[in-house]
Structures are given as structure tokens and as C-alpha cells.
Amino acid sequence: MAIKDNQVVTLNFTLKDESGQIIDSTTDENPFSYLSGNDQVLPKLEENINSMIIGSKKNVILEPEDAYGRYREEAVQQVSRSEFPQGMEIEEGMSFMADTPDGKHLSFTVKKVDGDDVTVDFNHPLAGKKLEFDLELLDVRDATPEELQHGHVHGPGGHHH
Ligand code: ZN
Numbered sequence: 001m002a003i004k005d006n007q008v009v010t011l012n013f014t015l016k017d018e019s020g021q022i023i024d025s026t027t028d029e030n031p032f033s034y035l036s037g038n039d040q041v042l043p044k045l046e047e048n049i050n051s052m053i054i055g056s057k058k059n060v061i062l063e064p065e066d067a068y069g070r071y072r073e074e075a076v077q078q079v080s081r082s083e084f085p086q087g088m089e090i091e092e093g094m095s096f097m098a099d100t101p102d103g104k105h106l107s108f109t110v111k112k113v114d115g116d117d118v119t120v121d122f123n124h125p126l127a128g129k130k131l132e133f134d135l136e137l138l139d140v141r142d143a144t145p146e147e148l149q150h151g152h153v154h155g156p157g158g159h160h161h
Contacts, residue, residue: 005037
């Protein structure tokens with residue numbers, strides 16, 4: 001069996017970084033679902049899932065290049081506190097969403113606050129990390145016409161609306 005495009009794939013996963021620290025995980029009560037072939041999961045990960053059989057488990061290790069990319073030093077920038085909304089609390093480790101002039105959303109993390117100088121990091125939080133996924137494929141079914149129209153999964157593990 002191979003998973004085809006536009007199927008609803010439901011799985012459990014545990015995501016760990018190189019040091020074995022758990023970054024994210026699902027539970028049987030709250031598994032993860034996505035619409036296959038729609039760029040909703042990392043391409044290399046989806047490729048690995050596509051050959052799985054329902055009920056089977058698989059361990060997948062992704063190099064940074066196949067995950068969230070290399071860590072780019074140039075994506076770390078120094079900005080002034082005055083560029084943030086007035087009165088806003090800014091602390092190390094906080095994440096913000098910024099809108100670019102062309103209407104894109106960029107998220108960044110505050111790395112350091114030093115008086116009026118704020119060091120921000122536009123790298124994805126998982127950039128430069130080798131990721132390890134423990135996968136368990138729970139279910140694969142054809143998407144409903146409504147799900148295909150919406151471009152996302154409805155019901156358990158997906159959208160409720
Ligand atoms: Zn929908």
C-alpha cells in the first residue's frame with residue numbers, strides 16, 4: 001500500500017532534537033492529521049510516511065537541510081526597542097509575528113535584550129537542527145469533497161468548524 005495524494009493521513013508522532021529532547025508529540029486522543037500531497041508536512045517526512053502501512057511504526061531522522069534549513073547567522077538582527085509597540089513587554093525567548101510590506105508573516109524570537117538594543121532571530125526555531133521522528137501510522141482514508149475544497153482535514157486531528 002502506498003499513500004496517494006489527497007488522502008487524509010492520521011498518525012502519532014514524537015519529535016525529538018539531536019539531544020533526545022522531546023520538542024512535540026501527539027497522543028492517541030489527539031493525533032495529527034494532514035491532507036497528503038498538499039505540502040502540509042515536510043516533504044522528506046511525507047516521503048517516508050508514504051511507504052508506511054497502517055499500524056506500523058517508523059523512525060525517521062531528518063538532516064537540517066531536509067527539515068527547517070540551516071541556521072543563518074544573517075537572520076539574527078539588532079533592532080531598537082522603539083521599533084516595538086510602545087509599552088510592550090519584551091523579554092528574552094519571546095516570539096513575535098511581524099507583517100512584511102508584501103503581506104507575508106514572519107515570526108521571530110527575541111534572543112537578547114540589552115537596554116534599548118534588542119537582538120532578534122528570524123530563523124525558524126528548529127533551523128539547523130537534526131530532527132528525529134518516531135512515527136506510528138494510525139489511519140489513511142480518502143478525503144471528502146468538502147475537505148478537498150477547503151484544503152484541510154476535518155474532524156479528529158483536523159479542523160472543527
Ligand atoms: Zn474546512
